[in-house]
Amino acid sequence: MLEIYKGALEVKEIESRWLDLAISQNCGAFIKFVGIVRDENSIEGLSFDIYRPILERWFESWQKRADENKAKLFMAHSEGDVLLGQSSYIAGVLSPKRRVALELIDEFVEDFKASAPIWKYDLVGGERIYAKDRSTAIKGSGLLA
Amino acid sequence: MLEIYKGALEVKEIESRWLDLAISQNCGAFIKFVGIVRDENSIEGLSFDIYRPILERWFESWQKRADENKAKLFMAHSEGDVLLGQSSYIAGVLSPKRRVALELIDEFVEDFKASAPIWKYDLVGGERIYAKDRSTAIKGSGLLA
Amino acid sequence: MVEVSFLGPIQEEPISYDVSNLKELSLILKKDERFSKWLENCAVALNDEIVYDLNLNLKDGDKVTILPPVCGG
């Protein structure tokens, strides 16, 4: 389940809905990663661009991999501006087994950071500044160089 | 933060409160493990005994370890009966850094399973049956044998 | 006297013993049918701290706790 929202995530609403779904699936282990925008580097917040077609494919390929372990993946992400103390990202793994959930959330979040087609900007003085230094070139980059 | 409740956890209330706390701490990564009682082996639910003095010491020693990484640990657990589809356990790690949160939640949950002084019983036909086969002898067991 | 508590599924009330170290306690519990079968898989706490040394001395008022295999979550 992949959800994209304009602006900050309504974390409580999302977590509440996902919990109801988790219970209905009779799975014992539900693990979630929540990303919160921190007050650092004098930013007012973050802003995100998303390219949905490739994000959806990336997510589907991860869900296929999770299917092999009878796990279900969840993700919510913001598009546009997200201010300090707000949340921009939640990833979740629901699984019958604890070990599957703990291992998959780690790989899923790390690959998200390395591969998901999302671009981050710092909001400073009302401007959107590309977070170049914190960004990662996707595997295979440089093909046209 | 260690919370013990009689019966099932009110997951939504607990997660909502923890989220507010997480935001107030200016930490970027919050990861939570939620345990839900599954419908398996024809049980009606689970039941738990807890020995609080040692549980509290165990938790404090983990919090000390987390302090070294500027992380804060959260745990909620049920005492007594928890029925199918209800939650008995939530563990959380709040950290400025993603890697710390992902690694610590794994170690924290695994050591919880191996060491926390909590005893589990299946509820079957209204009776409480010790979950012996799923239980783990604490490190150092057999000293008096 | 040392008070010994048996936790979780052992289902026995605490008992006070007149022992001066864990070795003596071990000898007594091994002879007691209610406890002998549990001992191999039980950890031991002295005043709520898990201990690993059978030579530990006990003093009057000490609290010993017997912890059978655990399963939280």
Added chain:
Amino acid sequence: MVEVSFLGPIQEEPISYDVSNLKELSLILKKDERFSKWLENCAVALNDEIVYDLNLNLKDGDKVTILPPVCGG
């Protein structure tokens, strides 16, 4: 014609090129100052699938996407 889109911080509108493979596209983009500095750190998608082979042929109507370094979360 092949439509090339430049995502995220590159901030350029899509452009259509008359090219028959990725190699030809690479030669054109390397000469364009708006794009040349990005290429080393950009992945390439053909019809929304990331590709790794510069010898891939392109056909009329294909969609190429240029993806600069990412940072979700």
